[in-house]
Amino acid sequence: MQKWRATRRLLLNSYSSKSRFDHPRSNPISDHSTTISRSSSGFESWTSRIHYRHLATATIQRNPAFSTLNSDDINHFKGILGDKNVIEDEDTLLFANTDWMRKYKGSSKLLLQPRTTQEVSEVLKYCNSRRLAVVPQGGNTGLVGGSVPVFDEVIINVGSMKQVISFDKVSGVLVCEAGCILENLVCFLDNQGFIMPLDLGAKGSCQIGGNVSTNAGGLRLVRYGSLHGTVLGIEAVLANGDVLDMLGTLRKDNTGYDLKHLFIGSEGSLGIVTKVSILTPPKLSSVNLAFLACKDYSSCQKLLFEAKRRLGEILSAFEFLDNESLNLALNHLEGVRNPLPPAMHNFYVLIETTGSDESYDKEKLEAFLLRSMEDGLISDGVIAQDINQASSFWRIREGVPEALMKAGAVYKYDLSLPVETMYNLVEEMRTILGNSAKVIGYGHLGDGNLHLNISTPQYDDVILAQIEPFVYEWTSKQRGSISAEHGLGLMKANKIFYSKSHETVQLMASIKKLMDPNGILNPYKVLPYSIVSYS
Ligand SMILES: O=C(O)CC[C@@H](O)C(=O)O
Numbered sequence: 434m435q436k437w438r439a440t441r442r443l444l445l446n447s448y449s450s451k452s453r454f455d456h457p458r459s460n461p462i463s464d465h466s467t468t469i470s471r472s473s474s475g476f477e478s479w480t481s482r483i484h485y486r487h488l489a490t491a492t493i494q495r496n497p498a499f500s501t502l503n504s505d506d507i508n509h510f511k512g513i514l515g516d517k518n519v520i521e522d523e524d525t526l527l528f529a530n531t532d533w534m535r536k537y538k539g540s541s542k543l544l545l546q547p548r549t550t551q552e553v554s555e556v557l558k559y560c561n562s563r564r565l566a567v568v569p570q571g572g573n574t575g576l577v578g579g580s581v582p583v584f585d586e587v588i589i590n591v592g593s594m595k596q597v598i599s600f601d602k603v604s605g606v607l608v609c610e611a612g613c614i615l616e617n618l619v620c621f622l623d624n625q626g627f628i629m630p631l632d633l634g635a636k637g638s639c640q641i642g643g644n645v646s647t648n649a650g651g652l653r654l655v656r657y658g659s660l661h662g663t664v665l666g667i668e669a670v671l672a673n674g675d676v677l678d679m680l681g682t683l684r685k686d687n688t689g690y691d692l693k694h695l696f697i698g699s700e701g702s703l704g705i706v707t708k709v710s711i712l713t714p715p716k717l718s719s720v721n722l723a724f725l726a727c728k729d730y731s732s733c734q735k736l737l738f739e740a741k742r743r744l745g746e747i748l749s750a751f752e753f754l755d756n757e758s759l760n761l762a763l764n765h766l767e768g769v770r771n772p773l774p775p776a777m778h779n780f781y782v783l784i785e786t787t788g789s790d791e792s793y794d795k796e797k798l799e800a801f802l803l804r805s806m807e808d809g810l811i812s813d814g815v816i817a818q819d820i821n822q823a824s825s826f827w828r829i830r831e832g833v834p835e836a837l838m839k840a841g842a843v844y845k846y847d848l849s850l851p852v853e854t855m856y857n858l859v860e861e862m863r864t865i866l867g868n869s870a871k872v873i874g875y876g877h878l879g880d881g882n883l884h885l886n887i888s889t890p891q892y893d894d895v896i897l898a899q900i901e902p903f904v905y906e907w908t909s910k911q912r913g914s915i916s917a918e919h920g921l922g923l924m925k926a927n928k929i930f931y932s933k934s935h936e937t938v939q940l941m942a943s944i945k946k947l948m949d950p951n952g953i954l955n956p957y958k959v960l961p962y963s964i965v966s967y968s
Pocket residue numbers: 576634651830831833834845846847876884885886
């Protein structure tokens with residue numbers, strides 16, 4: 434019965450070239466014309482939820498070598514940027530000082546909005562000479578406390594630098610400024626018949642400079658690879674104000690060290706990315722999305738193995754969520770409903786295909802799904818019949834972080850692990866925590882990225898001590914990564930040794946000291962502050 438019912442629903446209808454509806458993270462900075470805005474009325478309730486600082490902050494002292502901002506500094510910045518781009522307004526600063534999760538809160542007194550690379554350069558040159566620490570900030574959608582000040586660092590927000598500079602249809606290379614909101618680039622490219630090789634839930638707010646600086650992963654990495662592959666060039670400003678023009682658009686360029694890679698994923702600790710050139714794939718005409726239920730994790734794994742083999746080049750996303758994740762989305766997100774009839778399934782998988790031949794793609798996906806059902810890998814499933822259905826499926830998956838925020842306190846772990854063993858960690862955490870917390874596992878199964886989230890009514894050091902260092906040690910034993918795609922930020926700067934050797938971290942520290950001798954760029958983040966010592 435189940436098979437026939439599901440089979441009937443597996444009728445395909447490619448929703449083709451339309452781009453799917455987006456659900457940006459609610460981020461007031463996402464306004465496309467004004468960079469920063471927020472009504473003060475929204476703030477009271479918002480700030481009252483800032484109730485937790487990660488233990489890491491408790492152990493960090495403000496670097497005494499840093500200067501404290503004074504009125505001469507502010508006047509100097511006004512001379513460079515003009516009065517209106519030197520922001521001291523309390524509401525704006527409250528937003529910019531606080532991370533998306535409302536876990537980390539700095540006390541910066543100043544936000545600067547440069548409009549050109551030259552302005553970024555002049556600002557940094559001055560900050561470096563005065564030893565004023567800075568935090569580069571884009572859409573402030575980070576999840577590890579990397580984009581907000583720890584103490585009184587000056588915030589440099591590049592959101593006013595939002596021009597598309599060029600697009601070459603033949604090569605597919607887009608060159609743009611760092612403050613372009615990802616979704617705006619998606620729209621721009623859509624009109625040209627291209628797509629971004631990067632897609633993430635925060636696309637309505639996050640900016641390409643931030644994406645590159647954090648080496649954001651997202652939903653399409655399984656198909657298009659990481660930004661280390663698709664970013665062809667970068668312009669970045671160093672701490673001393675020097676502008677590094679590495680804004681090439683070439684696919685091949687073996688002339689010396691490829692230094693742009695140092696800026697991809699270094700979270701603004703080596704320089705501020707001001708421009709990016711990125712290789713974009715053509716938009717293909719048929720897109721299909723299936724929302725599937727699996728009885729156990731082993732079936733999800735086998736399904737991934739089969740999907741790679743049988744769908745091959747048309748596979749464009751393979752995401753999974755466990756039953757706890759689905760329930761969170763259903764209980765906390767407005768208008769979200771389960772596309773499958775009520776039944777207890779332990780896991781859900783979203784498989785997206787993108788190709789250029791509608792009937793071939795349909796047949797291929799349908800045949801794959803029917804076979805997987807016969808083999809018992811899928812217990813039930815539906816295929817989106819139009820763009821709205823596809824959006825509603827994606828809303829479930831992309832909405833889990835928002836649902837977690839609404840559910841209370843959340844401890845987040847973004848781990849790269851062998852697919853075979855990754856869910857064991859979720860189960861072990863459940864055993865350890867029992868009824869004291871909800872343990873949620875979901876993520877980008879296609880590229881081995883588990884988002885382990887632990888949800889509790891409020892933050893509690895006793896619970897934290899049960900989670901850490903266990904999660905990091907477990908990951909390290911598997912030779913996994915404690916930061917798959919979110920970065921280390923403030924949250925995990927001290928944890929880097931779980932994934933990197935001592936020698937590797939020492940070399941990173943030497944690079945940091947060479948490029949930023951005064952340590953003004955995003956201090957206390959990425960590397961343990963104790964090993965980046967400054968006189
Ligand atoms: O909240 C998380 O843990 C993951 C957020 C994001 O990377 C996602 O894949 O939805």
